[in-house]
Amino acid sequence: MKCRIFWYIVSLLCVLFAANLFWGSVRIPFRSVLSILLGEEEKATWTYIVLQTRLPQAITALFAGASLAVAGLMLQTVFANPLAGPSILGIDSGASLGVALVMLLFGGSVGRITAGLSVSGYMAVITGAFIGATLILGLIIFFSTLVRSNVMLLIIGIMMGYITSSAISLLNFFATAEGVFSYVMWGMGDFSGVSVAQLPFFCGLLLAGLLLALLLIKPLNALLLGERYAENLGVNVKRIRILLLLSTGLLTAVATAFCGPIAFIGLAVPHVARLLLGSSNHNLLLPLTLLCGAMTALLCNLISVLPGTAGVIPLNAITPVLGAPVIIYVIVNQRKIQYFH
Amino acid sequence: MKTSPVITASDLSIGYRTGRRTSIVHHNLSFRLYPGELTCLLGANGAGKSTLLRTLSASQPALGGELLLENRPLVAYSEKERSRHIGMVLTDKTMAGGLKVEELVALGRQPHTGFFGRLHAKDHALIAEALEAVGITHKAKSYTAELSDGERQKAMIAKALVQQCPVILLDEPTAFLDVVSRTEVFGLLHRLAVEQNKAILLSTHNIEQALVLADKLWLLSAENGLQCGVTEDLILHRRMDTLFNRSGICFDYAHGVYYPIVNGEQKIVVESEDETLLHWTINALNRRHYQCLSVSEENASLPRLQAITPNQLVLTNENGTQTFDSFNALLTQLKTS
Numbered sequence: 001m002k003c004r005i006f007w008y009i010v011s012l013l014c015v016l017f018a019a020n021l022f023w024g025s026v027r028i029p030f031r032s033v034l035s036i037l038l039g040e041e042e043k044a045t046w047t048y049i050v051l052q053t054r055l056p057q058a059i060t061a062l063f064a065g066a067s068l069a070v071a072g073l074m075l076q077t078v079f080a081n082p083l084a085g086p087s088i089l090g091i092d093s094g095a096s097l098g099v100a101l102v103m104l105l106f107g108g109s110v111g112r113i114t115a116g117l118s119v120s121g122y123m124a125v126i127t128g129a130f131i132g133a134t135l136i137l138g139l140i141i142f143f144s145t146l147v148r149s150n151v152m153l154l155i156i157g158i159m160m161g162y163i164t165s166s167a168i169s170l171l172n173f174f175a176t177a178e179g180v181f182s183y184v185m186w187g188m189g190d191f192s193g194v195s196v197a198q199l200p201f202f203c204g205l206l207l208a209g210l211l212l213a214l215l216l217i218k219p220l221n222a223l224l225l226g227e228r229y230a231e232n233l234g235v236n237v238k239r240i241r242i243l244l245l246l247s248t249g250l251l252t253a254v255a256t257a258f259c260g261p262i263a264f265i266g267l268a269v270p271h272v273a274r275l276l277l278g279s280s281n282h283n284l285l286l287p288l289t290l291l292c293g294a295m296t297a298l299l300c301n302l303i304s305v306l307p308g309t310a311g312v313i314p315l316n317a318i319t320p321v322l323g324a325p326v327i328i329y330v331i332v333n334q335r336k337i338q339y340f341h
Numbered sequence: 342m343k344t345s346p347v348i349t350a351s352d353l354s355i356g357y358r359t360g361r362r363t364s365i366v367h368h369n370l371s372f373r374l375y376p377g378e379l380t381c382l383l384g385a386n387g388a389g390k391s392t393l394l395r396t397l398s399a400s401q402p403a404l405g406g407e408l409l410l411e412n413r414p415l416v417a418y419s420e421k422e423r424s425r426h427i428g429m430v431l432t433d434k435t436m437a438g439g440l441k442v443e444e445l446v447a448l449g450r451q452p453h454t455g456f457f458g459r460l461h462a463k464d465h466a467l468i469a470e471a472l473e474a475v476g477i478t479h480k481a482k483s484y485t486a487e488l489s490d491g492e493r494q495k496a497m498i499a500k501a502l503v504q505q506c507p508v509i510l511l512d513e514p515t516a517f518l519d520v521v522s523r524t525e526v527f528g529l530l531h532r533l534a535v536e537q538n539k540a541i542l543l544s545t546h547n548i549e550q551a552l553v554l555a556d557k558l559w560l561l562s563a564e565n566g567l568q569c570g571v572t573e574d575l576i577l578h579r580r581m582d583t584l585f586n587r588s589g590i591c592f593d594y595a596h597g598v599y600y601p602i603v604n605g606e607q608k609i610v611v612e613s614e615d616e617t618l619l620h621w622t623i624n625a626l627n628r629r630h631y632q633c634l635s636v637s638e639e640n641a642s643l644p645r646l647q648a649i650t651p652n653q654l655v656l657t658n659e660n661g662t663q664t665f666d667s668f669n670a671l672l673t674q675l676k677t678s
Contacts, residue, residue, distance in 0.1 A: 077436070080434075080436045082436075215456075217457065217458070218451065218454075218456065218457060218458035221448060221451075221458065222448060222451055224435065224436045224437045224440065224448075225433075225435045225436075225437055225445075225448060226431075226433040226434065226435050226436070228400065228429070228431055228433055229429065229431060229433065229435065229448075231400065231420070232398065232424060232427070232428065232429040233424050233448060233449070233451040233452060233504075234420050234421045234423070234424030234425075234451060234452040235420075235451075236420055274439060278439075279439055279440065279441070279444070280436070280437070280438070280439030280440055281439075281440055281441075281444050283458075338438045338439045338484040338485075338486035338487070339436065339438050339439025339486070340438060340486075
């Protein structure tokens with residue numbers, strides 16, 4: 001039965017991935033897309049759109065969604081809190097602060113704007129995002145040793161988010177109009193920011209983070225029992241925490257640097273995966289979360305091109321609409337949901 | 342056959358070290374923990390039971406003295422080795438509700454499995470065996486969240502069993518359990534200690550059960566440190582009174598319970614041929630601040646209560662003799678007089 005869920009999800013993922021290639025703001029006939037994908041001669045603009053825009057965008061969505069969802073799952077387990085997530089704990093606002101610093105102070109930018117920029121330009125943005133994300137994550141972990149209550153910890157995360165946003169406002173205040181514009185655009189979230197040239201780099205970093213996450217499945221399961229039990233099962237809790245910090249920091253930072261702070265995928269998708277699977281066992285839960293995250297991101301990307309030629313809906317206008325009801329459902333039904341107890 | 346201890350401590354100091362400050366909770370503790378025995382650690386809140394257990398499980402370092410696990414210093418063990426020698430059952434809140442019981446128990450195999458924690462036939466056999474031993478085989482496929490508190494504690498004990506450790510430490514395993522589950526868990530632990538030759542040490546506030554089933558008692562108190570011995574030796578050497586150094590509480594050596602000391606202004610002589618009736622008569626009178634005495638010549642002038650049956654209680658005092666047909670009637674009369 002559990003295998004069947006994986007088959008459903010994988011087939012759905014393939015369908016959504018294909019849909020992302022066949023459907024976009026510009027209407028391109030089905031047959032033409034097919035022949036472009038098969039390498040046949042077609043209209044040059046259509047070929048460009050499919051191969052240089054839609055394909056990298058779908059791949060970006062696939063990787064970013066998977067990464068954010070897996071990061072969310074790891075945070076929920078390590079903080080023993082089903083309501084943890086990169087956006088709630090202020091980790092992606094940390095990444096945003098890093099990005100804002102680089103973009104607004106040094107004039108670097110990401111996305112389409114960086115297409116012409118040197119490698120050092122977007123490297124600077126990613127480094128900024130990574131430092132910001134891991135810094136906040138480190139602070140949260142530090143506070144988690146002082147504050148035992150999970151709700152209190154979430155509130156601290158939200159407070160950190162406020163502090164970083166006020167720092168960002170301040171930076172915006174002093175920045176140039178162009179800088180502010182590109183930062184605001186970035187903040188709306190979008191999967192089109194990764195060019196074909198940047199794609200291997202983007203995917204490589206996220207793959208490294210995902211691989212690290214897969215290697216941590218055994219200690220993640222032990223952590224379900226809490227730190228003292230995990231310790232008694234031979235887990236070096238300190239080292240595992242650092243590795244988890246590295247992995248979640250890398251996944252959140254890279255995804256955020258390129259695609260903007262995308263809310264709710266990290267928070268809601270692990271719940272969807274747990275409910276589908278009916279288990280908290282990371283052996284299957286982590287791979288399923290990864291697939292569901294990729295699927296959700298592809299779905300959101302598909303929705304974002306609904307207006308057709310009129311433009312693109314920002315991702316952060318879509319993800320909360322999908323994600324928030326999931327979280328409300330989970331909270332309302334938490335007495336009935338096993339993994340809360 | 343002479344068995345050798347699994348854990349030996351001599352002159353052990355336990356406590357906390359935060360930064361440069363050291364606060365010692367106990368020093369000069371010496372004890373041995375033997376396999377095949379259920380040892381109960383008793384003590385008041387704050388006596389240092391948890392600190393001692395944490396030190397034994399190497400969650401916190403000893404501040405001095407020697408602590409040997411199978412004749413090797415505990416600190417010389419790696420985390421992995423330790424996890425194969427000492428299994429723990431705690432009262433910590435877990436997030437394991439979404440795991441099946443068998444998956445939860447399987448986590449206990451982690452110290453023995455490979456990098457990815459893959460379970461082999463041998464592991465599955467051990468898990469089934471442990472579930473059988475604690476009596477929750479029928480719950481193997483249930484979610485941990487669906488277990489009662491008692492069953493959950495048994496599942497955690499099964500987890501400690503599949504760790505295949507010679508020592509199992511339990512921190513208040515019966516804290517949230519009702520009488521039935523409490524008795525079951527104690528009985529189970531005693532049986533496991535004997536049948537599987539484990540050294541089982543548990544801390545508890547459950548003195549009644551501990552006195553019945555513990556092979557050894559460890560009494561921990563701030564004033565007297567750690568006193569170890571076979572349960573009956575400690576009781577009959579009147580050591581139980583040293584456990585709680587507070588006025589107002591006293592150990593009833595005949596019945597194995599603690600009771601509040603009666604500061605009776607009034608004295609009364611009580612007699613009954615029925616042991617049970619005598620016990621409960623005294624219980625009732627103590628609650629009314631009567632100090633109960635047994636029949637003797639010098640007490641002849643005191644009021645006297647003869648409990649013949651629960652429905653025939655004869656009170657003799659300066660006002661003459663009255664017979665009551667229930668404790669309710671007796672106590673009402675005593676209150677008004």
